[in-house]
Amino acid sequence: MSNNGNRWDPKKFKAGEIPDTSVTLTDSLNNKTGSWRSMKPVIEDKYAPCIKACPTNTLIPQYFDQLIRGNLDAAGWILLEHNPIPSVTGRVCPHPCELGCNRGRYDQPISIREIERFVGDHILDKKGIPPKVETGKRVAVVGSGPAGMSAAFYLRRRGHTVVVYEKEEKGGGVLRYGIPEYRLPKKIVDREFQALERMGVQFKYRTTVGKDVTVEQLLQEYDAVFLGHGAMKERHMGIPGEEHFLSGLEFLWEVNHGNLTPPGKKVAVIGGGNVAMDVARALLRLGAEPIVLYRRTEKEMPALKEEVERALEDGIEFRFLTQPVAARKENGKIILTCVKMQLGERDRSGRPRPVPVEGSEHDLEFDAVVAAIGEYVDTSFLPKEALDKDGWLVADRKTGRTPVKGLYAGGDAVLGPATVVEAVGMGRRAAEAIDAYLNGVEDYKPAPLPRTVSFKYIMTEYFPKAPRVEVPELPVEERIKDYFKEEVLGYDLDRAVKEALRCFSCGHCNSCGNCYVFCPDYAIKWVDDKPVVDYDYCKGCGICAQECPRGIITMEFERLF
Amino acid sequence: MAMRLALKGLGNRVMATIPACCWTIIDGAWPNHALKIPLMHTAFETAAIAASGIRAALDVKGEEDVTVMAWAGDGGTFDIGLQALSGAAERNENIIYVTYDNEAYMNTGIQRSSATPYGAWTTTTPVKHPESRPKKNIMEIMAAHRIPYAATATIAFPDDFVRKFRKAKDIVGMRFFHILSPCPPGWKIPSDMSVKVARMAVETKVFPLYEIEDGERVTINYWPEGRPVRDYLMMQGRFKHLTDEQIEHIQQFVDHQWKRLVHLHELTHGSLPEEAQATLTSR
Amino acid sequence: MKLLENSTYTVLKGNHAVSVGAKLARVEVISAYPITPQTTIVELLSEMVASGELRARFITVESEHSAMAGCIGASLAGARAFTATSAQGLALMHEMLHWAAGARAPIVMANVNRAMAPPWSIWTEQTDSLSQRDTGWMQIYNESNQEALDSVILAYKVAEQVRVPAMIVLDAFILSHTSEPVEVYPQEVVDAYLPPYENPNALNLEHPHAIGSLADPNVYMEFRYKLQKAHEEALRVFKEEGQRFKEYFGRAYDTLEAFYLDDADYVLVTAGSMTSTAKYTVAQLREKGEKVGILKIRLFRPFPFEDVRNALRGRKKVAVIDRNISFGHSGIFYSEIKSALYRDSGAPPVFGYIAGLGGRDVRPNDIVEIYEDLKQREEPAEPILWKGVRV
Structure with missing residues (x-):
């Protein structure tokens, strides 16, 4: 016989030649089962409810994912995409994200703020990199509180020249002169300003807009003006x-x-x-x-x-x-x-x-x-065109745009007394709108947010119940004695990671591999540590969508046209 | 799916044999072969002995490190293959025998097997007189052979699954796996629900995850919070006709079986873990 | 061959001759289940394995069905596999006999002919093995203990070349439990004749493939064609290796064996141990001047059509003595011989005798009576002529 005395090798068979028994010659990949499909799975990141609930829309599960993988810097940079001062918000934020957290419906919400503080502190002295390209456009920022800091950060990042006007001798507004030391140490605020300075943001301290310089003058001198002067008048x-x-x-x-x-x-x-x-x-x-x-x-x-x-x-x-x-x-x-x-x-x-x-x-x-x-809010120094008939500053919540061309506003100045995080969010959105304006975009509209993964799409079976990781704090007897001692000590790396591991990672693929494991047809491929559907072999059974613990895979009808 | 997990646990020095079952088809018709391991198809009732034969050949040739696995359905294990399986178990053949149990003869069009549970519809146990006897307890049968290792597993708990196969790989002698493997058409469930149903079988204690070592030492690997069996049954069309009394009957049966198992775990380990108590009271 | 000088001559029972044959063939896996009268074959092998005399694994299976399935597993995993059985056991194996042939596993099995129950009988009859004629196995019928031993070695030599399993068949008690002098060859000579088993289809980890996978109607028939072609090839190889056997062992074998055949007008066709009785009788008839000879069938599958035609062409009459029966038809050798002669221009009339079922002795007198009966028989032949039935 032709191949006696040798081990079986499919290459020895010529095309059309049949072995003596049904000894297979090839794998089954020529059978493209994908044609059997009427529904197809689509893998797509969505928004977690915490992202939606956060006024800055920080990509929380995304940076948690990096934190868990040990990429602390990467986690920090993702955080900074939406929030330039996480060390601050990580301490004083009322964390609406935690109210939105799907895990809150299961056992306890994730301690998002504490993780943010840990990651924020990690990146605090690393951030503050000057832009690679200068646009030559100039923007004045009025007030150096959270709204102003945020606007300055994101405008400077985009290469614009940013000059911040601050009536006090140091920057920070409410962060420095409102919130007490034991909640937010001034050292943190200082380091935030050092970061802004490293970026090349310029500061004019002890300069009161409305007295030393008018808004109208700024509007003439600069290509755009951002108002972030806060609500600093007591009722x-x-x-x-x-x-x-x-x-x-x-x-x-x-x-x-x-x-x-x-x-x-x-x-x-x-x-x-x-x-x-x-x-x-x-x-x-x-x-x-x-x-x-x-x-x-x-x-x-x-x-x-x-x-x-x-x-x-x-x-x-x-x-x-x-x-x-x-x-x-x-x-x-x-x-x-x-x-x-x-x-x-x-x-x-x-x-x-x-x-x-x-x-x-x-x-x-x-x-x-x-x-x-x-x-x-003090509006006495503002151009009349920017105010409504009751004397309130008029500004679009999504872009900070006022009726005055080139004049934008955000934070308490627009919202009335609100929160630091809302000011940060508005500062960033206004910076994006100003950037668009400076680039000549007439009808700028921010992109709509992706779909949110609600609790019903979370496969809680995959998550054993676990309480929040405790946050180390000073004992009460100790903390009430010292105004200068920060009372919340915060997470260390172990605790931050442990708590981040509780996160469902709603809407964000954290490469858990469930879809890969459960696909009966090997139709989920693993590319760069992420699942990719191989539509040649996917029969559209839907198990991956059912078993995705975090609502990333959705079944869609296979369209003929 | 189960095969992938099994092979993940066993590595690539594996030879397998498969009797008549769904996998006869799944692996592909000639000249195709889906698995990346050598595979011998064999007759319905011969999985255990065919594997023994391969084992013997490998031993004689000095290839002791190759794992030999038999992969059979419930019919080929609980029914027609039981004799050969018992023989191999009694001889303590150095093989891994896996039964992927979908609780009926699915390949031939859903006829009852001795693995079909009480109350289930099949084409030979129609709704008017559904299966009247409980499922054969294959784990106890295997344990009675005092084989070194027997374990249950399901695709819904992949980590447990892979861990057990890894463990089994390093044990010498007969190793037996009972895998609950939902069959969407046979159980009348949508295909995307198969993992969920398997998980529910565990959560309702219908299919506990446990190991029996040397036929005596019982370890429960997962302590379900304990949901009512109704949750499991009502997911599946094959149980839709059940009356409340029948469901209660199943519940009592499941509770009783669970208590026995917990008792055996306690006998083995001298104590029960903290989470055990809740499983005995809650439904 | 010089080495043969080292042969030992010993007295062995037929079953032990088979065991020794298997040992000389260096079988690697034995998977067997006890059944009278086969047991002593595997008992001896089991002892040999236990003592280390034979390097093999012995699987003490729980049934004959498993015995064969185990052999198939071993054979397809690359080991030379052997088993032995009888009657009910062989019948239980039936499914796996098809499987072994279909999977082209060159297993060698000894079947000790025993009558099928009921009524229970442990005595010889060929119906058990002949019932398996369509399973795709080679079948070699043996007349003596020496032949049985030789057949094991020869069977492996042929089976492994064409990858078709082979059954060597011997009669219950008359051979299996009867001692005869047997030449046991030196291992080196057997090794020189029979190389180690290799099966290119065997499972291997480098090129993982499946054996026995589903074949749809587009390809199934081709595999059947291949198996038939392998049998045709086996016939050629059997004849060739039977001659080569002589070079190594001093004995030649063919598909058939002739005794006083050259000038015989009347031919008795036999298979198995009955042949010896027939030879003894024919030798005496020759002394009386009767022109009678014997044609012994050794190889039943693949069936040696050409050899049978050549051997019987031009004879006056032929009597086929069957120790078996296909109910509703006739003796099985009888119908096979007739089919071989169909439309052959020199085909003689053929008469079929059923004798010795269930181990009833077929004595020289019986042979003489059959011969006498044959001589006076006229055509057309009756389908069955019963010899010695008492009704």
Whole structure:
């Protein structure tokens, strides 16, 4: 026989020659089963709900993925695509992302902010690289708070010349002069500004727009102007004797300028917002005995829940349903006349309206009173064309564009008192709009966001329940003694990775390989560590789409035309 | 799918034999051969002995490092191949025997086998008189031969699957795998649900993941939170006709079997892991 | 061949002659199940394996079906495989006999002819092996213990060249348990004659392929054609190797064996041990001047049509003595011989005798009576002439 004495080798068979029994000659790849298909899987990254919930739209699962793979720098750069100051937001952000987190519906949401802080700190001194190409276009940024920093960062990245106008002697706005040290150390703010300086952003400190230079002048001098001057005016309560009060912002400004003497021992803090909490907690750390007066109950407080909790942990006294109606000064003390309130019907904000209880007036005696009932935007220096009939600055939320050509705005200046992260998001979006404007794009519209993967597309079977990784913090006894000690210590690498591993990675393929493992037909190929459908062999069974734990694979009808 | 996981666990020095079953077709008609390992097709009832024969040849030729695997369906294992399987097990042949169990004769058009579970519809157990006997407990039969290793696995738990094959690869002697392998047409499920159904079989304790070493030492590998069997049954058209009483009957059967298994685990290990208690009470 | 001087002459039972033949052929895997009267074949082999005299694996399977399946696995994995069985066991193997041939696994098996039950019988009859004639196996019928031993070696030599399995057949008790002097060849001579087994189709890891995969109607027939061609080739190789056998071992074998045939007018056709009785009888008839001879069928599959025609052409009459029966038809050798002679111009009339079923002795007298009967028989021949049936 022709091939006796040798081992079987398909190459020995000529075309058309048949072996003595049905000994196979080839693999089955010539059978292209893809033609049997009526549905086809499409592999495509989508948005996680946390991305959607974050005002900056940071690609959270994407940078987590890099963190888990040990590529810390890559993780940092992905983070910086949408948020230039993660070290800041990683400390002070109210983390709406965590509210959006799908895992919150399963056990507990991911500690996104703590991971952000870890990655942000990792990249903090590495970022700040000057652009490769200078465009020669000049943009003025008014205010160096989060909105201004964000706009400056992304404009400079695109090669524009950026000059930031700041009335204070140092940059940061609310970050430097509002938020207390124990929440956001000034060293972090300093390093953020060093990064901006490394990029080549120019700063004009102690220069107040509206006084030293007008907006109109800036508009003439620069190709575009971004307003990010914030909401730094304290509201008045409109009650008699108010002139004896300090404002919350004033107090924090003083403290952040190094005036660490509290205005008195027993201090009333009026208000239930974040500023009120910062004031009360700062006072405590400076040796005073703050008492928070708030006209509704704990539930209605606009401050972040965790800030309220921390204040309670600190041992700060709260008097709820208490509304000061008048104040007078007697023997160096301030006597506050308060009424008890009760909750009535809901008002426009959706919260129950506080209604005074008749005959409940009572006097309370304090060494000082700090009122922190809200801030508003100063628009007095702005061109009239940029304001509406009520005197509010008009600006598009998605682009920051105002009715004045070349004038853009973002952050609290547009939103009223809001959050750092919203300011960062608006700053970035405005920078993108300004960049388009400088490139001559007339009708710039930001790209729509991709589809979001909702909880029902998450295959929770793949995720054993696991609680959040604990965040190391200073013990309460220790933290209330020292205004300068940062109270949250943050994750180290191990904890950050461990927590990131809890992430479902909604909508982002993290190369888990499920589709590859479960494809009955070897029709998922693995290319550069990612799955790719081989449509020659995919029969469209749909198992990959069913078993993708994170909603990346969707089945679509195979179209004939 | 299961074959891929198995081969992932076993590496590439593997020879296989496959009796009459779906895989007779899947591997491809002449001249095609889908698998990347040498494969001998053999008669329906001979998987275990054909593998033994290959093993003997390799041993004589000094190729002891090559793993020999028999890969058979439930019919070829629970029914017609049981005699040869028992023989190979009793002789403690140094082979791996895998049964991928889809709980009926699927290749021939869904006729009942002794692996068909109670209550299931097949073409020979129609809805009017569905399967009246529980599935044959092949694991206990194999354990009774005191073979070194027997394990259950399913594609829905690929890590467990691959781990067990890796473990089995290094054991000398008869190794047996019982793999639950859903068949979309036979179980009347959409094809994309097959992994989900297999997972649900484990989660409902209908198909526990466990190992039996030396025929005696029982280790449960996965402690399901324990969902009602109804969740598993109602995913599949073949159980759609079941009444509440029948479902309850199945539930009781499953609970009882699980308790036995947990008891054996406890006997083996002296104690139960923390998560075990919940599995005994919850449904 | 000089080395043959080192042969040992010993007295062996037929079954042990087979075992020794297998040992000399250096079988590597034995997969067998006990059945009377085959048992002593595998018992001896088992001892040889246990003592290390034979380097092989012995699989003590749980049935004959598995015995054959194990041989197929071993053979296709590249080992020389051997088994032995009988009657019911052979019938149980039936499926796997087809498989072995279809997979072209050159296994050699010894079948000790035993009558099929019921009624239970452990005594000789050829119906068991002849029932397997369409499975694609070669079949070699043996008259003596020496022939049985030689056939094992020869069978491997032929089977492995054409990759067709071969069955060597011997009668229960009359050969299997009867001692005769047998020449046992030196191993070196057998090694020189029979090279190590190689099967190009065997499973191998370098070029992983599947054996026995599904063949659709477009290709199935071609594989059957190939198997038939292999049998045709086997016939040629068998004759060639039978002659070469003499160069090594001093004995030549052919598809048939002639005894007093040259000038015989009357021919008795036999197979198996009955031939010896017939030879003894014919020798005496010759002394009386009767022109009678014997044609012994050694190779039943592939069937030596040409040799049979040449051997019987021009004879006056032929009697085929069958120790077997195909119910509803006739003796099996009888019908095969007739088909070989069909339309041959010199074909003699052929008469079929059924004798010795279930181990009943066929004695010299019986042969004489058959011969006498043959001489006076006129055509047309009856399909079956029963010899010695008591009804």
